[in-house]
Amino acid sequence: MKHDQLQNKRVLILFPHLVIPGGALIYTLRLAEQLQQRGAEVAILTLRHEPRQIQISAAIEVIAHPHGPLTSSLSFWLSWPVWQHWIVRKIRNWNPDLLISQVFPSNWWGWLAKRVLPQIPLLWVCHEPSAFIHSEIWIRVLQPVWKSRLALSLRPFLAHADRRLSKYGDAVVANSRFTAEQVKRVYDLKVAAIANPGVILDDFPGRRAARSNLLLTVAHLSGFKRIDFLLQVFAGILERQPHLRLAIVGDGEKMTALKQFATTLQIAGQVDFHGRLHHSEIVRLYTGAALYMHGGVEEAFGMALIEALAGGCPVLAHASGGPLEIVTPDTGRLMPNLDPMAWSKAAIALLEQDDAQTALLCRKRAADFSWKQTGDRIASVCHQLITLFNSKTNP
Template identity: 30%
Template sequence: MPGEQRADAVAKIGDLAAGAGIRRVHVLSWRDLADVEAGGSEVHASEIARLWAEAGLEVTLRSSYAQGQPTTVQRDGYRVVRRAGRYMVFPRAVATEMLGRLGPRDGLVEYWNGMPFLSPLWERRPSVVVLHHVHGEMWRMVLGAETPALAKAGELLEGRIAPLAYRRSRIVTLSESSKADIVQQLGLRAANVDVVAPGVDARFSPGGERSASPLVVAVGRLVPVKRYDLLLAACAEARRTIGDLQLVIVGEGYERPALEERVRALDGDSWVRFAGFLRDHEVVDLYRRAWVVASASAREGWGMALTEAAACGTPAVATRIGGHEDAVRPGESGLLTDGTAAALGAGLAQVLSDTALRERLAAGALRRASELTW
C-alpha cells in the first residue's frame, strides 16, 4: 500500500475508534511474538496492535511468559505484558482483567487459539473474538498419545462447551473456508462471523537470485499439526524425479528431535536442513531464493508463510485444507494437493521440473500478494 493511502487508512482507524468511544484496548493472546514458538496467530496479533497504536489507540497485549524475554516491554507503540506459563495464563489473564490490574480499557480483543479465555462470560465492554481456525483433531495430534483423556476434554471444550459462551459474540476469522468450519463444526451463527484476510508486510518483496538447485522452503513451528513428517516423505517422493531437490525448514518446536530422526531414516542429511529460528531479513532472503514454498499442514486459518513467500515471487505447493484454499489460488499462485506424500510429492515435482509453469505461478503469486494489505 502506497504511503499516502496507508496514512489515510491508519487515520480512518483512529476516527472509527474515536467515534465509538474507544481509546484503550486490551488484547488477550496465548503467546507473544517474541516466543520461540510464535506463529501466524502471534504475527497477526502484533500487526493489529501495531496498527492500532499507530492510529493513536493505547494498546496492551497480554500473553504468557516468553522464554528469555522481560515480562513487560514497549514494542511498536504498544505495551506487551508476558506473565504466567502456557496454561496458567488463561485464569491469570482473566483475573488480571477483572481486577483492572492492567489499567482501564474501553474494549477487549480475545484471540481464541484452542483454549479460550471465555471473555463473553466476564467482559461487559465492547469486545471481539479472533478465531483463526477450529482446532479439531489438533487436540489428539498434540495430546492424544500421552494424555488421551486431556485431548478428549480439549475437543469437548472447543467443540461443545465454549461455543455456548460465544454464541452471541462477534467473531473475526481470516478466510471463508475457516468461516465455514467455524459455522459447521462449532455451530456458531454465520451472521456473527466476519472474514478479514491478513495482509503482507512490505518487507516481503522480490529480489536477489534463485538458488542454483531446486530449493523447497517450509516455515512454521515444529509441531504435529504442521505435519513435517508428511512434507519430508513428500520431498523424498519428489526426489525420485528431482534428484537435487533441497529442503530447508525454518522454525523451532518440540517435534524437532523426532523430525531429525525421520530425516536420518530417509537418509536425508545431505538434502534437508533445519534452519531453526531466523530473523526477518533472513526469512525474506530464503523466500527469494526458494523455487517453491511448501506446507503439509492439517489445519490453518490462512497460511501466512504462503502469502509472505508469494510477495517475494515464490509459488506454493500445499495441502488442500481450509485456509490454504484462500491463501493460494490453485493453478494461478500455486498448487493444492491431497494430504498424502504421493500427491504432495507429485505437486512439488511438477512445479520444480517445469520452468514455464513455475514462472507463471510466480507471477500469479505476486498478483495474489498485492491484494493483501493490513
C-alpha cells in the first residue's frame, strides 16, 4: 500500500498494560511504529506503564493512568465500571480516527466503547480468542488456584458476553491462520487479513556463533508453556549426549516448581534458569544455541520460534497451532505427540544435522516474516475502515 494512506490519521491502540515484556506487547509496539511510518499519529491507551521496564519511542504517545492496576488483579475486576469509564473518557479526549484493540481485556474495552462511540471504527487485532474465557487449558493454569476456580465458574457467562460484545467490532485481523480459524469457530467472524508477527533480521548476526552445547527455550514459566515436559525431553537427550546444557529464559509462577522438577529428574546441574533477560542477551543465546525447543500446544503463533530461526537455530515443536505455519522440514521438526522419548530422539537427529547449512535455511525462513509485511496488511485494513466510515458521515 502507499505509505501516505494513513497520513494525518489519528490511530489509538488499546493495550492492557505496558509492564511485562511478551509477544503481544512486542507486536503492539512494532505495529505502532509501522503505522507511524505510514503517516499516522499513533498513541497507546493503557492502564499502566512502567517506562523503566518498557521503553517506547518518543514519537508514540502513551496515555496511562498514574495509579492503574494490572488487569490480572482482583482490584481491576472489582472496579471494572470505573476503569471502563476512564478509558471511554480518554478515547473521547484523544478523538481518534480509528481504534485498534489488542489482547483481552482491551478487546472488551474497545467493544464496550463502541456502544457509546459508534462513529469511531474499531479494528480488533486478535492474537487469540479471549484465552482466559474460551481455553480451559489456559484457565486451569491460572495462579493462584482461586483465580482458576473463579474463571471456571464464570466461564459460561463470560463466553456468552464475549461473543455478544464481539459484534460491536468493525473488523478483525488475526496473527495466524490458526487464530483466524479460532475466530471463525468462537465468534463466527471472518478476518479481514492475517498479519503474522515479524522479526528484524538485522538484530541477529549474519553468521552464527560457533555451535555450542546449548539447547534453549524462551517462555513465560506457566503451565501452558509445558516447560516441565521439555525438562523430561532434555533428560532423555542427556542419556545419549551428556555434555549438553539447557538454558531456560523467562520467569513466572512455575519457576520454583520447575527447578524442583529438574532436581527430581537429576538434571539440575545442566539446566540454567536465566530469568528475564535483555533482548540483546536473548539474541546471543539464539545465535549460539544448537537447538530451540518449544513445548506449547495449540499456541496462536510463537514469536520466539521465528527469532530462533533468525538466529540460525533449528526448532523442535508440537505439530499444532502457529508452529505449523513457521517450522518447515528444513528448519526443524514438528512432533505429532507428547511422548518425551520421541521428542528426545528427534532432538538428537536435529543435533546431528549439518550446522552451517541448517543455519542458512533457518535464516532464510525467518526472512519470510517481516514487520513491514505486518504493517502493510494492517494498515490496508485501517485505511479501508477509515474510508468506509468517512463515506458514511460524508456521503
